[in-house]
Amino acid sequence: QGQLVQSGAEVKMPGASVKVSCKASGYTISYYGLTWVRQAPGQGLEWMGWISPYNGKTNYAQSLQGRVSMTRDTSTTTAYMELRSLRSDDTAVYYCARGLSSAYPGAFDIWGQGTVVTVSS
């Protein structure tokens, strides 16, 4: 049915970068979109961007443009999200999530367990 397993918690200084991994199993990563969503402590869900299934093109939230990169490695079935120039308000749980289908990629049926990223001096 599929599973997404994310890398472990990170603590970073302001201005640093973080790279979170998301390993897919049980399905072919290139057939489904992969979205990243974050959730600040006690807050709601924020869409960060996604990688489209066929050509790997990316689409990022305007608020993160220039600081975020999303990539995938089909050989290792792993997706990555890198966020640069970290600020304290980037402290959040970061989730990767699979799109439901190629025809309906904007609903997310499989989620990673979440990666806590803490930005603090």
Next chain:
Amino acid sequence: DIQMTQSPSSLSASVGDRVTITCRASQSISTYLNWYQQKPGKAPKLLIYAASSLQSGVPSTFSGGASGTDFTLTISSLQPEDFATYYCQQSYTTPWTFGQGTKVEIK
């Protein structure tokens, strides 16, 4: 960006109650509307996609409806495991935005 506004922000209900949560889009999104359930410390879970399609494995006590830019999530008979926060999300156009959430608490 399309704004998604949920109401209420929170509600208290009893086991067995019928509960309805509303989500309004700031512009037309056709039926590109999805609902998620999130419990503390857990990832969200997809309940409903395309406004009214029940995700596989989700109990039939959950249902979704649509009228113009207004969408509803209804729980026909609230169960103890349904106490959680619920989010709507539009997937009509990027950025795929979420509502602010509705917390369903035990009365």
